[in-house]
Amino acid sequence: MRLVVAHCSVDYAGRLTAHLPLAPRLLIVKADGSVLVHSDGGSYKPLNWMSPPCTLTVERRSDEEAAADADGSPWIEQWQVTHTKTGDTLRVRLHEVLEDSSHELGVDPGLQKDGVEAHLQALLAQNIDHLGEGWTLVRREYATAIGPVDILARDADGASVAIEIKRRGEIDGVEQLTRYLELLNRDPLLAPVRGIFAAQAIKPQARVLAADRGIDCVTLDYDALRGIDDVESRLF
Amino acid sequence: MRLVVAHCSVDYAGRLTAHLPLAPRLLIVKADGSVLVHSDGGSYKPLNWMSPPCTLTVERRSDEEAAADADGSPWIEQWQVTHTKTGDTLRVRLHEVLEDSSHELGVDPGLQKDGVEAHLQALLAQNIDHLGEGWTLVRREYATAIGPVDILARDADGASVAIEIKRRGEIDGVEQLTRYLELLNRDPLLAPVRGIFAAQAIKPQARVLAADRGIDCVTLDYDALRGIDDVESRLF
DNA sequence: CTATTCATCTCGACC
DNA sequence: GGTCGAGGTGAATAG
Numbered sequence: 186m187r188l189v190v191a192h193c194s195v196d197y198a199g200r201l202t203a204h205l206p207l208a209p210r211l212l213i214v215k216a217d218g219s220v221l222v223h224s225d226g227g228s229y230k231p232l233n234w235m236s237p238p239c240t241l242t243v244e245r246r247s248d249e250e251a252a253a254d255a256d257g258s259p260w261i262e263q264w265q266v267t268h269t270k271t272g273d274t275l276r277v278r279l280h281e282v283l284e285d286s287s288h289e290l291g292v293d294p295g296l297q298k299d300g301v302e303a304h305l306q307a308l309l310a311q312n313i314d315h316l317g318e319g320w321t322l323v324r325r326e327y328a329t330a331i332g333p334v335d336i337l338a339r340d341a342d343g344a345s346v347a348i349e350i351k352r353r354g355e356i357d358g359v360e361q362l363t364r365y366l367e368l369l370n371r372d373p374l375l376a377p378v379r380g381i382f383a384a385q386a387i388k389p390q391a392r393v394l395a396a397d398r399g400i401d402c403v404t405l406d407y408d409a410l411r412g413i414d415d416v417e418s419r420l421f
Numbered sequence: 422m423r424l425v426v427a428h429c430s431v432d433y434a435g436r437l438t439a440h441l442p443l444a445p446r447l448l449i450v451k452a453d454g455s456v457l458v459h460s461d462g463g464s465y466k467p468l469n470w471m472s473p474p475c476t477l478t479v480e481r482r483s484d485e486e487a488a489a490d491a492d493g494s495p496w497i498e499q500w501q502v503t504h505t506k507t508g509d510t511l512r513v514r515l516h517e518v519l520e521d522s523s524h525e526l527g528v529d530p531g532l533q534k535d536g537v538e539a540h541l542q543a544l545l546a547q548n549i550d551h552l553g554e555g556w557t558l559v560r561r562e563y564a565t566a567i568g569p570v571d572i573l574a575r576d577a578d579g580a581s582v583a584i585e586i587k588r589r590g591e592i593d594g595v596e597q598l599t600r601y602l603e604l605l606n607r608d609p610l611l612a613p614v615r616g617i618f619a620a621q622a623i624k625p626q627a628r629v630l631a632a633d634r635g636i637d638c639v640t641l642d643y644d645a646l647r648g649i650d651d652v653e654s655r656l657f
Numbered sequence: 658c659t660a661t662t663c664a665t666c667t668c669g670a671c672c
Numbered sequence: 673g674g675t676c677g678a679g680g681t682g683a684a685t686a687g
Contacts, residue, residue, distance in 0.1 A: 186447060186461040188424060190524045200680040204533045209526045211422060211449070216461045224529035225422040225452045228472050230667060232532055234465040236680085273680070283524060288426050290445045293460035296468055297440045303663095332661080333686095352663080355676090357593050388675075436665045464682060472665080509665070538678065568676080588678080624660085 187214040190284040194258070195222050195233050199273030205232055207280060214241065216290070220266050220275060238269040306335055306350050308410040309383065313338050315410065316381065316403060320346075334365050345369070345378040354384030354402065359394045366400075423450040426520040430494070431458050431469050435509030441468055443516060450477065452526070456502050456511060474505040542571055542586050544646040545619065549574050551646065552617065552639060556582075570601045581605070581614040590620030590638070595630045602636075 189212040195205040205222065210232070213221040217237040224232050244263045251259040260278035267274050306325060309315065313322045319341030327337035327347075336348040347369055349362040362380045369378040380400040382391070387402050395402050425448040431441035441458065446468070449457040453473040460468050480499045487495040496514035503510050542561060545551065549558045555577030563573035563583075572584040583605055585598035598616045605614040616636040618627070623638050631638050 186426075188426075188447070188520075190422075190424075190526070197680075202535050203680085206530050208530050209524070210529065211424070211524075211526070213447070213459070215463075219462075219464070221459075221465050223449070223457075225524075225526035226455075226473075226528065227451075228455070228667065229457050229467050229470040230681095231465050232529060234680085236464055236682085237462075268680095271680090284424075284522060286520060286522075288445070288447075288461075288519060290426075290447070290461035292462065293446065293468060294442050294444050298665095299438050357596070360593070360596050390676085433665075439665085466666090466682065470665085472667090504665095507665090534680095626660090 186216060186290055187287045188212070188284065189214075189279065189282060191282040192280040193222075194260075194278045194280075196276045197233050197235075197274070199268070199271060203233060209281075209283065212277060212279075214264075218266070220264065220277070222277065233275065235266040235268060235273070235275040239266050240269060241266045305352065305385070305405065305410070309348070309350060309405065310336055312410055316346075316348075316383075317341060329365060329368050331364055331368060334369070345375045346381055347378050348381045348383055350405075351382075351384040354382055354387030354391045354404075356388070356391050356394055358382060358384070359391050359398065359400060362400060363398050366398075422452060422526055423523045424448070424520065425450075425515065425518060427518040428516040429458075430496075430514045430516075432512045433469050433471075433510070435504070435507060439469060445517075445519065448513065448515075450500075454502070456500065456513070458513065469511065471502040471504060471509065471511040475502050476505060477502045538586060538588050541588065541621070541641060541646070545584070545586060545641065546572055548646060552582075552584075552619075553577060565601060565604050567600055567604060570605070573605075581611045582617055583614050584617045584619055586641075587618075587620040590618055590623030590627045590640075592624070592627050592630055594618060594620070595627050595634065595636060598631075598636060599634050602634075 190209065191212060192207055192209050193212065194207045197203045211223040213223070218239050218241045219237040220235045220241065221231040222233040242265045246261060248261065251261050258278060260280055262279040264277040265274065310322055310325045314320050317340055321339050323337040323339060325336055326333040334347045335350045338346045338348060340346055347362065347365055349358055351358045359382055362382055366378055366380045370376045381403055382395050382400050383403045383405050385405050387404060392402050426445065427448060428443055428445050429448065430443045433439045447459040449459065454475050454477045455473040456471045456477065457467040458469040478501045482497060484497065487497045494514060496516055498515040500513040501510065546558055546561045550556050553576055557575050559573040559575060561572055562569040570583045571586045574582045574584060576582055583598065583601055585594055587594045595618055598618055602614055602616045606612045617639055618631050618636050619639045619641050621641050623640060628638050
């Protein structure tokens with residue numbers, strides 16, 4: 186990994202073209218040749234970058250050559266980075282260099298995560314009676330021709346219920362569930378199937394559309410579900 | 422901006438919990454207090470991070486104190502970063518420090534972009550007869566109760582056409598256009614309104630759904646449209 | 658390999 | 673301040 190702090194200008198050409206005027210920035214060149222251009226603010230996203238796989242060629246020139254630049258751009262080092270597959274290009278022109286260091290870091294052992302949608306689905310499946318007393322789980326990831334329904338269950342009366350789970354409930358989730366319901370209701374063994382749209386938070390537009398389609402909305406409390414699960418884990 | 426290369430371990434707790442075991446990494450502390458943890462590979466996304474607004478507190482201790490750590494974690498410096506609004510926390514424990522430098526970069530002048538969907542919409546609006554001879558533009562961003570239609574036009578016979586533009590044509594774009602058409606066709610001044618789904622590339626599934634809904638698909642060539650536009654720019 | 662879906666999404670535009 | 677849609681989305685997972 187090479188770290189350079191320098192006054193630089195950057196040009197990118199690919200799906201879009203973008204330009205960064207001359208200013209001091211942090212440049213990172215990773216072991217795989219990928220390049221990040223960071224400013225001293227904003228978010229984790231670089232101002233500009235090149236993803237691997239890519240090739241980096243470096244051109245250096247003397248102060249005299251730089252001063253004589255025809256375009257009036259007195260860079261002393263230029264990086265030409267080209268994406269191996271898409272042909273996207275990133276050109277970085279370094280003017281004044283404030284820092285330049287390199288380190289061997291090796292391969293990272295990687296991140297361990299917990300708490301995403303899969304977990305939410307597992308928790309609700311394990312606590313399906315959270316939705317109503319006497320409810321039973323039929324299957325998680327119930328397969329249909331157009332994709333798997335998150336959860337298929339039966340209510341206390343034995344009627345089928347298809348449940349779509351999202352972390353955030355938005356309009357396309359309702360559309361998705363609608364397509365599943367249309368298909369499931371063609372199966373005489375299941376029909377009538379009603380739908381439940383379950384999410385940690387549901388947007389107003391999604392609620393309106395769901396209501397229009399006769400789909401019930403349920404907001405899930407992740408911590409509460411986890412709490413239930415912890416209690417049950419201790420019981421069994 | 423502070424740059425630190427160090428053997429470190431990282432723990433994040435927020436929407437999810439995540440852990441990075443001890444390994445050499447690049448740590449960046451930006452002027453706004455945000456922190457990035459990068460490995461020497463992967464993408465432009467850090468392994469872990471904290472977005473602004475957040476507060477950073479640094480705790481240092483001597484090698485003797487570190488060696489006597491009750492948990493057996495001989496860190497010599499610990500960063501506790503807390504998000505001001507959400508309360509998310511990031512804890513970084515530095516063991517061996519390989520580099521530590523700071524720079525004043527100031528505020529970046531920012532990025533200039535070109536070539537995204539807005540541009541595609543503008544180009545097609547300016548060259549609406551690309552879709553058919555004698556076609557005319559009614560309005561870009563034609564407002565409806567459920568959102569703006571990208572382009573409303575009339576064909577050579579004066580019949581209304583609603584156009585949805587995407588960079589990549591996928592199923593939800595067809596759904597979106599379907600909703601617009603349903604609404605627009607309730608307006609007696611416009612009806613009958615037909616739909617055109619225009620994108621640089623359209624997925625087979627989206628084509629099938631569009632055909633089923635009576636929506637025509639058109640693939641757009643960005644460079645060709647830009648070429649047309651350049652020619653016209655020169656003519657007028 | 659392609660295709661789908663999630664994301665600590667981020668980011669901008671618009672209301 | 674929110675809400676919504678796009679992204680050079682990226683990244684993981686299923687088929």
